Amino acid sequence: MSPKQQRGEATAEQLLDAALRVYAESGEQGLTVAALTRASGVSLGSLYHHFGSVDGLMNALLTRWLGRLLGELAGALEHTRTAHTGIRALVRAYLDFVQEHREAALLLHSSYADRQGMADGKRLRDAQEARLSPLAQWAERYVECGDLAPLPAALLESLILGPVIAVARRWLSGLDDVDLDQAAVLLPERIWRSVAA
Known part of the structure; x- marks a missing residue:
């Protein structure tokens, strides 16, 4: 260079x-x-x-941090042996990321990011496709072997990450009624019940 x-x-x-x-x-x-x-x-x-433009800068920033988050999630799955432990690892990795990178998590969970995601969701998803593939492949493998419910990939993703994202947003909003460490212990079992075959 x-x-x-x-x-x-x-x-x-x-x-x-x-x-x-x-x-x-x-x-x-x-x-x-x-x-x-x-x-x-x-x-x-x-x-x-x-x-x-400023929007171009912010889109690049969103793409950067979304990529880092997805990388952390994919990395967490590498060391798991079952769908159940994979869900536990995903929840822990997501909540750890939110705690460790609070500023970036604020942006990723903001109304700004939501608007950009709605307006430009396909481009953002396409930009992260290589990082999304390990997550989709992980879920597909466990659907095929009968451990996860045979649901469309987008629904599985929503059932697994939706509750985690909701808890992260609540914590990021400054409400003191959420303990992320406690959530990392309690959420995986409840999520597992919703997606287990």
């Missing part, structure tokens, strides 16, 4: 890191060009050169 390409990548990283900080501190209303250039120390021209 040439020095110019390295500088370009470093600039893009600065912008992505700054965008996450600005979002975490000020929310969606704080995502202005001025705030982003001030927080990153990067020029307005560089922002537009690398991402085209």
